[in-house]
Amino acid sequence: MTQNITVTREGLPTEMQALLRDYPRDTWPGHPNFAASIENWMGAHHMFRDLAWLVRRDMERLLDKELDEDVHAERLGRFGNLLIGNLHGHHTWEDRKFFPELRAADRRFAEGLDVLESDHVLLDAQLERLKTASNRLIQLQYLDPAQADGEAPEVLAAATAIEHLLDRHLADEEDLAVPILLHHKLRG
Template sequence: MQLLLRDYPRDAWPDHPNFAASIQNWMGAHKMFRQLSEITREETERYLDKDRSPEEFAGRLSYYGDLLVRNLHGHHHWEDLQFFPELRDADNRFDHGLETLESDHLVLDETLNALTEAGNRVIKLIHLDEQQARKEAGALHGSVSRIEQFLKRHLTDEEDLVVPILLHHKLRG
């Protein structure tokens, strides 16, 4: 996965003539996912620390959690069906790396489903049994933390593999 990264190091990407707006937008989506997972974790911590009212937390969790889950599902679905096949066609030396990223997407689906279930449970409990909601929020915090850590690794791996292919083959320009 590191083959082209040596020739196209991360710190040189923005100045590369083939670093197109589409690549910047794709990486911008990754930045948004990192931010949304961080916000969701921090909001859960505020609720657990009683620095956020139950009602306010429920609203913020609904909003940011939904943005995170829906956009991540859509993003990696598009990558698997359209983007990665384009990269395979350009350079099949990276099939194994792309397969690894697609496998990560399967794990991410499971993790996002667990987050959705935990988040929905906490939101329902806030309206039914706030004490139980706080207990369940601990499990939610674990789910959000797992997604945040997973995204830090996965998105960096994805960028380190994909951007050098795009630059090398002048794709997405």
């Protein structure tokens, strides 16, 4: 079994929260610089949280015999693929386009953006783990159902690790990026 990889920090370092203190989360939606593009980006984060929860919860339901194996295989294939593919695309765009834009706008937060980029590396490892274990589980459910039960805990562990990683990472990403966007009137 692969080791769980999680983000262990308790939020952003104090120095990376300078703008967050000036632009607290509860004021974002009403801020004049809060553009539709920011709302859409945060909406994608919400979707990732929902998909990660769904994949993990379905796995628990399968293990608890509350979800039929065929239904689970179809749902894991569909929702797991959505989670993996969209997360890869999203954080690739962030690393190549979005974070450089934020870095150029406010160099004080380059270290925080570096932390977020290193989270993406951890996330890639967990997504690969989920993909490999999920594909194996689905194949075994059809080819050798007796062995599928042994693969299920690895899928659950990978899904749980992704959910925990996303919880911390997405909150930190929003807490760092949105205040920069609001302060520098970006993406409006």
